[in-house]
Amino acid sequence: EELIKLISNEKPTSTQEYSEEASSEAVSSEDTIKIYSLLSFNNGDIERFANSYAPEHSEEFINYLNAKELWHLYRLPYDILSALDQLLTDGKLGDLQEQLDYGISQKLKERSLLRGGLLSETRALEALERIAFALFMMQRRSISLEATPGKPHLVSISEILTDFSPTELDELIRKPIFTITGVKQYRFHHRASQEYLAAKQLKKLKENGLKTNDLFNFLFAEIGGEKVLIPSMEPITAWMALWNRDIFNEVKTRSPALMFRQGMPALLDIEQRAELIRCFVNKYSQNCGWSGVGIGQRELQKIASPELSGVIRECWDEAYQGYETRELLIELIYFTPLVDCTDLAKQALHDCDLNMAHRVYAAWTIL
CATH class of the missing domain: 1.10.10 (Arc Repressor Mutant, subunit A)
Known part of the structure; x- marks a missing residue:
């Protein structure tokens, strides 16, 4: 409706009803090419649009976007309509x-x-x-x-x-x-x-x-003796790691946080998630202060599972020495929540030498 109002450019029925200024504006608007562009929807827009188009399926659709972290795929009406139509016909996404x-x-x-x-x-x-x-x-x-x-x-x-x-x-x-x-x-x-x-x-x-060597040259590099991912190829590398075990093994040692990008965690099985946690702890447990390599809370929520309690205990002592590795495990215990790891949260809560934010998360876990 709003788009129709913008592009209709209706002419006034009587020039006497408008001031001379308004009339000249109407004439100039006819001589000017106007370009209208629909901005990407935010999460609230997506929810309102879904409610308007398919109210009986909108709640299931929104819950699905939250659970799978797929909001970024549905920023325009066309994509939302397609997904809701699929939900209507197939009964699932x-x-x-x-x-x-x-x-x-x-x-x-x-x-x-x-x-x-x-x-x-x-x-x-x-x-x-x-x-x-x-x-x-x-x-x-x-x-x-x-x-x-x-x-x-x-x-x-x-x-x-x-x-x-x-x-x-x-x-x-x-x-x-x-x-x-x-x-x-x-x-x-x-x-x-x-x-x-x-x-x-x-x-x-x-x-x-x-050849595997040529494939690796597309995705990986060595700079100053350090093995890294080629930044421009990281999105492709993440997908290839899901399909190719050799690439997954290389990614988990070079940059384990890559596999926590949007939508990816839901495609990882429990063993893959455990491997990534082990490698993250092994790589960054020596960082005593914040260094910016941490994994976001939304990403952590997507990999949280009660089945990870074993690897949390296995890595706890080593991870506890590093800022971001300790934060990773404490937040995983909180977000899941891992009830059988409450004793680890108590240890963090009562550690007066610990960062206050980590002690707060430990307290929330216990509560």
Whole structure:
């Protein structure tokens, strides 16, 4: 309704009803091109929109977003409508990977009213994976349908998909998986979709014969003798770690906190969560003060499970020596809550040498 009001630009029925100033404003508005853009929804907007569209399923939908930490996937009406329709027809919503697969598939099935039908969903998906991976490798976000000399931030999809006809490319770029960002400029509708598609392409390359050493060179580096992740490739690395045990083992020693990024914890089994906790404690237990490597509370809440009480006890003495490692275990005991680890919380509560924030969390745990 608000959008209709903005774009209707209704003309006054009688100029006598308006002042000369208002009339001139009306004329000038006709000569000016106006661009309206819908901002991304915040969590409150998402909830109100869901309540308006499907009140009988909105509570289940919101609870699902909270439990899976997937609010970032539903910032626009199109995505919310698709999810609620899926909930209505299937009766359930999947995890992060299942939701990305479903959303991408829905966007590829849409046909343009003016053209379309040449690309099968399988061929279109193959093209998207290749584009997404190329953008990561070139560290670009935007693409264009044609070559654009003088604009290094743009990549032409015709240069990536050399085996696609101009007609196929024209149809592909108009799929709602892309959003327009300027004149003949596009980018992926959602960053999470681009990350996932790029990871799928790298996974496919590995299955088709890419050597493990070459795969590691895409994702890892050594700087000043320290083994690190390549920052620009971290989203792809997180996905690959879920699918490839060798990469998971490398990630958990280099940067265990990576696997706690949005939506990922729900895809980790209990043993993987325990391994990441052990590696985090081993890597950072020597940090006696805050160093910024901690894991956020929302992320911790997503991995919390009563089944982790064993690894908490196993790591307690070592973790207790470090600021962020001690904080990690105390907060896990609190958020779960791990009732059989209450004695550990009591130890922290009565330790007068401990940071006050940690003692407070220990007190909350006991209460």
